[in-house]
Amino acid sequence: AAGVIQSPRHLIKEKRETATLKCYPIPRHDTVYWYQQGPGQDPQFLISFYEKMQSDKGSIPDRFSAQQFSDYHSELNMSSLELGDSALYFCATQGAPTDTQYFGPGTRLTVL
């Protein structure tokens, strides 16, 4: 079965650089969630989109923005990167009729 695709899988950036993470949902899934997971921590909700509109917002820094496109894929844009942004970034997607969120493999971002 098709799963959630995230790219890139690994990303290394310098401080103050920008990064773009991409998420491709399972076919027919119209909702995308982004989560950040620091080392040894639980995933923290950042932001979500339903039918290409932002539906909810969590603890996402103002330096980050995201959007969902007409093909339902989503991109998380991160600017002015800081060392503390180093983490695993997961997207999860969901589609009717279930409420289950299916996670992608994640993007490991390292900021040097």
Next chain:
Amino acid sequence: GESVGLHLPTLSVQEGDNSIINCAYSNSASDYFIWYKQESGKGPQFIIDIRSNMDKRQGQRVTVLLNKTVKHLSLQIAATQPGDSAVYFCAEIQGGYNKLIFGAGTRLAVHP
């Protein structure tokens, strides 16, 4: 804010034994809970869910119990196998757009 949390950070069991992972939640209005399994370097994988109108739900080798009186849920894994070694998270759905609020994970280590 209200959150979901776990009692134990690590759990070591012998192969073939049953495992029980516990989770407490504080929001009495919570009505949907999910258990996820996360292996090293991978995204959280859905295991089983339960809604508040149930107190028990069974899957393949897994059972989730929900005690709304004391706001506690548990994940029972029967005949634990080495492949069950992972970090287990309970999560709660919050908000109308179903964002997940994770508790701190429990690492399950299965010894031969």
